[in-house]
Amino acid sequence: MTVRTERLPYGVGRLTGGWYVLIGVLLAFVVLGLYAYSRQLAVGEAVTGMRDIGTMGGATWGLYVAFVVYFVGVSFAGITVAALIRLMNLEFLKPIARMAEVLTVIALILGAFSILADVGRPLRAILNLFRYARPQSPFFGTFTLVISGYLFASLVYLYLDGRRDAALLARIPGKLQGFYRAWAAGYRDTPAERERHERASFWLAIAILPLLVTAHSTLGFVFGIQVGRPGWFSALQAPGFVLLAGVSGVGLLIVIAAILRKVLNVPDQLSPQVFRWLANFLMVLTVAYLYFVIVELLTTTYAAHYHEVEVSRALLVGEYAWLYWASLAFLVVPFLVLFAQFITQRYNIPLIVLSGMLVNLAAIGKRYLIVVPSQTHGTLLPYGTGAYAPTWVEYSIVLGLFALGALLFVLFVKLFPIMEVPETLVSEGAAQQVIEGG
Amino acid sequence: MNITRRTFLKGSAAAGGTLIAGRLLSGELETLVAAPPGASPALAEEWVPTTCWIGKQDCGILARRINGRVISLEGHPDHPRNRGTLCPKGIAQIMALYDPNRVKAPMIRTNEKGVPGKWRQVTWDEALNLVAEKIKAVRQKDPRLFVWQKGRSKAKAFYDKAFVKAAGATKLGHGTYCSDAGYRAAEYTIGLHGVLHPDFRYTRYLLCWGWNVTNAGGNKFCWLTWPQQLIQARERGMKMVVIDPRLRSAGHFADEWLPIRPGTDLALALALCSTLVEQGTIDRAYLQNHTNAPFLVKEDGFFLRAAPEGEEEEGKPLVWDEASGQAVPFDTEGVQPALEGEFTVQNSKVKPAFQVFKEHLASYTPEWAAEVCDIPADIIRRIARELGENARIGSTIVVDGITLPYRPVAIMAYHMTQQELGFQAARAMIMLMMLLGAIEAVGGQRIDLTWKIHKNWEKLDRVEIKDPPYNIYLKDSKFFPINSGSPSVMAKVMLEPEKYGVDYTPEVLMLHMVNPMPSFTDEPLHMEAYKQFKFVVAIDPWLSKTADLFADVVLPAATIEKYEGPIKASDQYTDAVAFRIPPMNPLFQSRGEIEIYMDIAERAGFLYGEKGYLAHLNKELKLKDEFALPLDRKPSVREIFDRWARAQGIEEGVAFFEKNGVKVKGPVPAKKYYGYAQEPPFNGIRHRLYGESLLRYRQIMQEKGADEIYWRDYTPLPTWRPLTMDQSPPEYDLYLISFKKIEFKQSRASQIPLLAELAPQQYLEINPKTARERGIADGDEVWVESHNALTGETRRVKVVARYRESIRPDTVGMPHHYGEVARHPWAKGQGPTANVLFFGTEGYLTNTADATFHVKVRVYKA
Amino acid sequence: MARYAMVIDLERCTGCRACVEACKVENNTPTANLWMYVFRFEEGEYPNTHVWFMPRPCMHCDNAPCVKVCPVGARYKRLDGLTATDWERCIGCRYCEVACPYGVNYFNWKDPAENYYLDWNDEDLAAVTGGTTPPYRNPDLDQPYGSEQRRVAGGGRAKGVIEKCTFCVHRVEQGLLPACVANCPLFALHFGDLDDPNSTVSRLLRRKPSFRLLEEQGTQPRVYYIGGKPPTTETRQIEEVKARV
Ligand SMILES: Nc1nc2c(c(=O)[nH]1)N[C@H]1C(S)=C(S)[C@@H](COP(=O)(O)OP(=O)(O)OC[C@H]3O[C@@H](n4cnc5c(=O)[nH]c(N)nc54)[C@H](O)[C@@H]3O)O[C@H]1N2
Ligand SMILES: Nc1nc2c(c(=O)[nH]1)N[C@H]1C(S)=C(S)[C@@H](COP(=O)(O)OP(=O)(O)OC[C@H]3O[C@@H](n4cnc5c(=O)[nH]c(N)nc54)[C@H](O)[C@@H]3O)O[C@H]1N2
Ligand code: SF4
Ligand code: SF4
Ligand code: SF4
Ligand code: SF4
């Protein structure tokens, strides 16, 4: 008697030993993060390296806020890519559409968690942000547009986009069948349905693009419209945020795509063409961002106000110089690499992936450099310079958040096809094939 | 409600994992509900008047007490000294009141001395019996072997004085580290007890001479009275010239800053005198009529006197009467005494003292002083000119209906007189004001708060220098005939009694409000000496460093929560008296000093009877007749004060003070205030421009074989000589000075967390130029190494260097106050006291046995 | 409705920091929270140096950046000009703090009960104070204030919320002067109603030239300085307090 096991595409629903180890490791980090968070809840944020600006000589926003910005920035990727595919009919990119969308959703969740890690009264924050929300606060944008609107839109998009696949998978019997059926929600992939569905997601994509720019801009406004913080107050802050968001998001998408290509062994679906496109896109975003950096550099050093110069000095030659120049190098080098590939039209996936990783390190560095130095070196009254160094609690919580993100991603990959399911794969026969192959 | 929530949370902590949930669900959410208005229970509010326990001017306080708990200490609005305000220490002392790190109960040492103590808490009975037994034994042997030492005390020192007298103990004070050199100079020269301060109501030109305006006391006060009067004077247009190696002391109140080289104030004062004489802006009438300036001085330096030798009484000094052209007794009716010239009388050449002074000053030109003090000669001349102009010599003003000389120039100086030539420097500063006729004139130079000739006026003129054996502070000895009772002299004597001709060393020591180890110069010297005491008892609210190292018994004193008084509350213009009234019962097992002394006296057998402590209390408080304390019964402290108050004619007794805190007696009338307003002016005394008796002491000291170092500064006129510290080798190229910080009071506040937070660490002020030459960055740790020019000894401490542009480049400064209370969490790691670096040995003491807070140091990176 | 303002006379201030301590005791602020802070400054080079002092409470700005950014309206302007913080609504995001150009905000990094300088959990002490922390805790702070009846008085309220100078709302509502003003030994601090032409503050501002800190930021502070000049980039802080929790 043969045991009939039904297999879903891309290893969905199948957990091997390696996966268990991975999930275990990620869980361990999540637990570490939770433990750190429990310390913070019990003792207060005295366990962090943050302190008040001024007479305490500290930075009151630190790693958490840097990562709020970073995570929200990363979320840029999914929706942009997905929307571009939809709007510009970039069929060959379809395989990365869903991973981009998932990345967006997860990044936004992590962003929200980072905010919760940062605020002094998390539970109250959840309640009061609804009860007393004030649109005048730039934070309002962050919470409503970014965390809520954006997340909601992304979820809807992800949902709509997955319905067809869910409908296909719902045909395969198994433990997850009910879940797929629920997701598909009666969708049968008839041409009429497909047509309606296409139209919905097209409009959604159109709607999402401005939302995207606004959302990332409001995040920029959180900093950019604060007159009292040299280094922040700048019209460039908002567009700069959008661009750096793109850089980090696309960079991370490249890394994830490459990993999945390896792990799921799908070199054909995730073809070099996909990477080429992503590489070029990253290159354009990076160079645009570098342009902003240079403009900013000139304005803040050439004839700027004393306090702007102080912050710039801290960045360029002072305490933060190592991070500043490292971050810049991590932008310039990838740009040069990508540019060389573009010129020679010879693309090398490992190099593209490396670029994606580097620009993300750069993005993290830059986020930190936006948040912190303006507080430690940008006081308008002569308080003297401050200092900030994150503690193990902050590192653990950030690490925990990364682990949580990875975990969510992995679980999604095991729950739902991370790439659009080709028709052939899910036909009755194909299913058989898979089973036989096993 | 607060407590319940905390308890709840603790409960959930016990439940482990529910902690977070518990916090979130109860603690976090509960606060979203605003309590209904007016829900708080009715509060019983009371205001208890009392006085500041920290500072030496005992500012008036109103303690706000709610349901029996003191919640804040606010300035008493009626108290003339502080007018409803308090300095930071006054406010912050509320934390000291409740501090659980106080000495809570009597303690007896269980380990050897000289190292941090190990303590056993005991009952008051046990501790008091032990102390009484030791005192009894030592008194039976020789009462002089019982030393009672006090430091910067507060209130009126009646109860401690009475104790010392009743016990027959030897008394040591803090004054030789405070401002005694200045006091002795003023007492000797003018007859008033104090150093130097202006008549702020009228002064128009002030030399702020080492007065730490923004941080410390100046003459007599603790702090805020003077600054309050200063801002009023400035708003009326008074100009203030600051003479100080660092500008931070006077801050923005300085109209001009003369950064003088440390220890050279005598030279500057002499040059200013010299210029005044040269430009002729001197008050001849004052000098002729109220000083010994016209007294004729013989070639041997002594006054020419009327009566020939052999008679019982010394004759009156003679002056040259220009009217009659002959020498006559100075107080001859209608005399016109000459100030200048040279005359021949009784076959000897004589000159008026002023002429001698003038010649003495001839070489002290501004150019000469410029070299010594590092202040340009033209500036010295200008200051002299401004002094001369502002003094308005000859002008008068009517105050309280009395026409008085108006000389609106003055000096404020106090602790800066604690320098090597301090006594003579203070004398020269007073003489500067004498030349201008500003002494006790309206707007002029003041020394005491009211006019009152001090007994030292006579005493210091008639010191009898004896042969050994001497007492432990070498009073009336050939070493320090004018003597301030210096603890560091005692320390030296204890270590080498024979050298100084002392035939006993004390055995039992009682420390009262004093912490010699960190507070007094030459900590190492004191360390060695205090090991010699056989038994030491400390009365202190805190475990002071001295007590920790040397006390056998520590008795916990109360802080503000005790009866103490009566306390003078005059701000020099308004007279008042106040009391320290306990706003709460003494915390822990602490008690007020008076109770402690009564108990000790009772157990040691000298409380009752005619010569007992109670009898002495009567004497000190002037309690007579029905107000006198009965001598056979131990009263309560309140009763003592009640009797005092009634004796003063206050019918409610001490209850008046319990209700009002301060009794304002009203403005001080000109009659009581200005020496010039007396009849005759100054009660007829002649201020001593010329110090004849100083010359006499010098000769006797020489005769008795004292070394030059002891007698060299006993000169009738202040005389400059190079400083001992300047003989240190050239690598010790910086002067170390010391000063107070507004946050702290000596060693008695640096453990108060609210204050320690503001100034957490000892530091060295250093000019950036000096620092950079040595590769020292702002905030670097450095070694400060001092050198004793005479013994070659060096000592060093490690501190953090802080850049200051407002200090002389050849000078570094360290504040006082640090490193003092043992085992207090906030006193830990504050850093060393500067007093390790200063020396209490010969050469570093003034001729009145006072300490200098100057020494040469080198500074290098640690 | 009154329009309260503070006038600080720099000619008088000696930098004693009694106002700092008066504020701390009155408002029960925890360790390192200096709602009132007094700068001590040095300018120039030896021997042409200048030393001066500048108190810095919250400026109670009329166009307050901190109020604008607060996402939940916990930081708000009262009609009488006070910038208040409702510690029961505050979520502890510290946005007001980064937005404020003056550095006057203090976050409760710890449970305030654990942050009162000393361990007050002492049995002997509790016998006297009933275990109140700190022992000098001011009961006036424990009630809502203003027509809006919000919890805005005093400090050391709850972990994870922001606090700052309240202009002593609990005293001002009773007609008392703020604690720092009432205590200033040099009478350098003045407080009153700008709508009342006879108030001390109005009279002082009419009589003497004044400036406000960082006026160019458009914050419209309600704290005016007379008798001096604002700090410049040449102004160095000395004896600075860098208190940490
Ligand atoms: N380097 C340096 N040293 C200096 C100075 C300086 O400027 N620089 N200044 C000098 C001057 S001016 C002086 S006056 C001296 C002062 O020096 P001290 O007279 O020794 O004064 P404190 O250091 O205050 O010591 C007082 C002790 O009394 C205790 N005490 C406080 N209140 C009470 C009380 O109510 N009852 C009892 N029983 N004890 C109490 C305190 O806890 C402390 O241990 O220091 C001198 N030392
Ligand atoms: N906050 C606070 N106030 C206090 C005290 C305290 O401990 N803390 N102590 C009280 C007591 S006991 C006293 S005695 C008074 C003292 O009151 P002040 O005499 O006003 O204050 P100090 O700080 O002792 O004075 C030292 C001043 O002399 C300067 N100086 C040092 N060397 C020289 C020099 O060679 N020449 C000149 N011209 N100046 C020099 C220092 O820079 C400093 O400004 O303060 C009282 N008030
Ligand atoms: S000036 Fe002196 S007496 Fe007055 S409050 Fe301050 S410490 Fe107390
Ligand atoms: S209390 Fe008055 S004098 Fe002292 S620092 Fe404050 S404002 Fe200035
Ligand atoms: S000073 Fe700062 S906290 Fe105060 S009102 Fe202005 S912006 Fe707000
Ligand atoms: S910390 Fe509180 S008061 Fe400040 S912006 Fe956030 S919620 Fe508003």
Ligand code: SF4
């Ligand atoms: S007004 Fe009140 S809260 Fe503000 S600094 Fe003064 S004392 Fe503190």
Ligand SMILES: [Mo]
């Ligand atoms: Mo003193």
